[in-house]
Amino acid sequence: MTGRGESAEQEWVDDHAGPVVRPYAVTGGRARPVTGTFDLISLVTATRTDVGSESGLGPEHVAIVGLCQRILSVAEIAAHLDLPVGTVRVLLGDLAARSLVQVREPRATTAGLPDEHVFEAVINGLRAL
Amino acid sequence: MDYGRSERPAGAGPLPTAIKILIAGGFGVGKTTMVGAVSETKPLRTEEVLTETGIGIDDLSGVEEKSTTTVAMDFGRITISDDLVLYLFGTPGQDRFWFVWDELALGALGAVVLADTRRLADCFPSIDYFEGRGTPFVVAVNCFEGAKKFRLDEVQAALDLDPGVPVVLCDARKRESAKEVLITLLEHAMKLREARRRAAGD
Ligand SMILES: Nc1nc2c(ncn2[C@@H]2O[C@H](COP(=O)(O)OP(=O)(O)OP(=O)(O)O)[C@@H](O)[C@H]2O)c(=O)[nH]1
Ligand SMILES: [Mg+2]
Numbered sequence: 639m640t641g642r643g644e645s646a647e648q649e650w651v652d653d654h655a656g657p658v659v660r661p662y663a664v665t666g667g668r669a670r671p672v673t674g675t676f677d678l679i680s681l682v683t684a685t686r687t688d689v690g691s692e693s694g695l696g697p698e699h700v701a702i703v704g705l706c707q708r709i710l711s712v713a714e715i716a717a718h719l720d721l722p723v724g725t726v727r728v729l730l731g732d733l734a735a736r737s738l739v740q741v742r743e744p745r746a747t748t749a750g751l752p753d754e755h756v757f758e759a760v761i762n763g764l765r766a767l
Numbered sequence: 768m769d770y771g772r773s774e775r776p777a778g779a780g781p782l783p784t785a786i787k788i789l790i791a792g793g794f795g796v797g798k799t800t801m802v803g804a805v806s807e808t809k810p811l812r813t814e815e816v817l818t819e820t821g822i823g824i825d826d827l828s829g830v831e832e833k834s835t836t837t838v839a840m841d842f843g844r845i846t847i848s849d850d851l852v853l854y855l856f857g858t859p860g861q862d863r864f865w866f867v868w869d870e871l872a873l874g875a876l877g878a879v880v881l882a883d884t885r886r887l888a889d890c891f892p893s894i895d896y897f898e899g900r901g902t903p904f905v906v907a908v909n910c911f912e913g914a915k916k917f918r919l920d921e922v923q924a925a926l927d928l929d930p931g932v933p934v935v936l937c938d939a940r941k942r943e944s945a946k947e948v949l950i951t952l953l954e955h956a957m958k959l960r961e962a963r964r965r966a967a968g969d
């Protein structure tokens with residue numbers, strides 16, 4: 639299957655992501671992240687390659703750091719870990735509070751649509767696909 | 768998995784920004800197919816769990832018997848450049864999941880509304896939604912076998928669209944076709960943006 643499990647490391651991650659009853663346990667029952675809002679398309683990258691020695695992190699936290707050795711969106715992290723987005727937000731909040739991940743919120747478009755150059759870049763990017 | 772040019776060591780330089788486009792339309796109209804046709808990877812699936820405390824339960828007429836509801840979204844990724852990543856999200860089919868739509872539509876560059884001429888009315892809720900929010904959208908008529916061929920102006924009239932809204936034919940299974948639809952959307956959104964800017968300046 640593509641999209642997940644293409645490396646041993648990610649198979650390990652999948653083994654630790656459980657069925658639907660798990661999310662609550664994973665976050666210790668917390669519904670909200672301690673910090674951050676985490677849009678579905680906020681991009682996340684780990685600031686460290688290894689957090690095995692950090693105390694107080696669960697296997698899902700470690701799994702996120704493992705995944706985020708490359709830049710992934712919140713939605714992608716949730717999909718790869720097979721956890722609901724809300725759960726992943728809580729976990730990311732824990733990691734952000736310890737500066738273990740760096741987060742880039744999406745381009746602010748509340749004031750309308752983004753710059754012309756963004757449109758042009760996307761159009762050219764699509765043409766080049 | 769191909770993460771394109773965005774693959775680089777953790778902590779090296781600024782992160783790219785992400786933008787999104789929505790693929791909407793009725794049940795089984797080809798949303799996931801279109802996401803998959805243009806994305807770098809097979810469509811991924813993610814879930815939002817709606818709980819009583821998270822969202823006003825008032826919005827959920829008809830699902831009172833459940834305190835939590837799971838809504839699945841399909842999405843795909845296109846790495847445009849080192850500093851731009853595009854995500855395509857297929858919107859959940861049922862219109863009762865407006866809370867997910869609101870989250871998805873927030874900051875979206877635009878939307879593709881897929882239409883099947885055999886069940887044209889299925890795309891009305893999507894069109895109403897994007898019109899109401901002012902989200903730029905195009906209508907893409909997905910060409911299923913056995914569907915009666917309509918002229919695009921007939922579809923335009925049947926959907927009661929503003930004259931400026933592009934209506935195009937597509938085959939959601941084909942990458943080139945899906946690409947063309949997205950490019951049409953972006954060109955339309957760019958025009959709208961320019962028009963709104965001018966209107967605001969006057
Ligand atoms: N002939 C034809 N078949 C298509 C086209 N697009 C999608 N299909 C088929 O239609 C079926 C439904 O497509 P999906 O992509 O799953 O539709 P969807 O909108 O994601 O469906 P839901 O998520 O269940 O609402 C699949 O069997 C596709 O292969 C098209 O352009 N032409
Ligand atoms: Mg689908």
